[in-house]
Amino acid sequence: MTLQLSYGDLGDACAAAHALDLIGDRWSLLVVRELMFGPRTSPDLRASLNGVSTEELNDRLLFLERAGVVVETELGYITKTTAYALTEWGRELEKVLSALSLWALEGSTHYPVPSTGMTPSGVMVAMRTMVPPQSLPTETPLRAAWRLTDSRCPEVEPQQFRLDWSELGFDLDVGDLPAVDVSVAGDSTVWAGVALLGQPLDAAMATGALRVEGDRAALDRVIRVFADAMAAVG
Missing domain, CATH: 3.30.1050.10 (SCP2 sterol-binding domain)
Structure with a gap:
């Protein structure tokens, strides 16, 4: 489950600490990665994220929605299917994903x-x-x-x-x-x-x-x- 106490609650006003409060939980950035190219349903997300449980995924989606990173939407014109999409602010996280990837490639063995x-x-x-x-x-x-x-x-x-x-x-x-x-x-x-x-x-x-x-x-x-x-x- 998402931590109840934020870094701010613990007395850290750093912007990076606040960012970690929003997207630092396990699975959060991977959910963002899977939504980077358009809306996905919860079952599709769960299938693509090997190891995530239904409860964990629902928790992350709810938290990211409340944080303003994702938004609930619908797919289809006749039979409406609930899906999730990144907000404009959420799409900006591609820069974060790219920076993390390059950092890992350059230094990790x-x-x-x-x-x-x-x-x-x-x-x-x-x-x-x-x-x-x-x-x-x-x-x-x-x-x-x-x-x-x-x-x-x-x-x-x-x-x-x-x-x-x-x-x-x-x-x-x-x-x-x-x-x-x-x-x-x-x-x-x-x-x-x-x-x-x-x-x-x-x-x-x-x-x-x-x-x-x-x-x-x-x-x-x-x-x-x-x-x-x-x-x-x-």
Whole structure:
């Protein structure tokens, strides 16, 4: 359960201490990560957050809602389904997630490799951390799409992401594009291994864990961007 006594109650007026009161509990930032690309239902969140109990998740969602980080919403037009979404203030926490990730990569010798499991949202947050939106403008535009599932959670719907790489920058986000140069479908953990660890794409395709349609050279170009970014951190 969420601590009843805040750092402020204990006499600490530091802004960082207040931030920890809001998002420092176990699961809170991971809930935020899973909501970073759009609303999710409580069952989908629970499936994506391995190890969280229903009671823990409900506690975190209620606390984050009261704190102004998430808001309850509805999905669907005919059959309304309760879901949760980040507020505008809550979306600002991507900066915090990115900073924590880079800090861990730069100094920790115990970082769990992505082969232990990454959700679709987790992979995309990591990719945007390594190559932030509006970075790396290019004179040769490229559009790509990903339809990622988490093989550990077969009941959760796939998530769709798109990359619009142009003179405006490397814009990676949720959603669709009317036309793409290349598309990738498959398991999010396997894609994390390819994009973030340099594991061979051909091997992932050979096992059927990833499927690629379109311009393979365009995808190789995208993969090189992340290989360079990971090398710079390492």
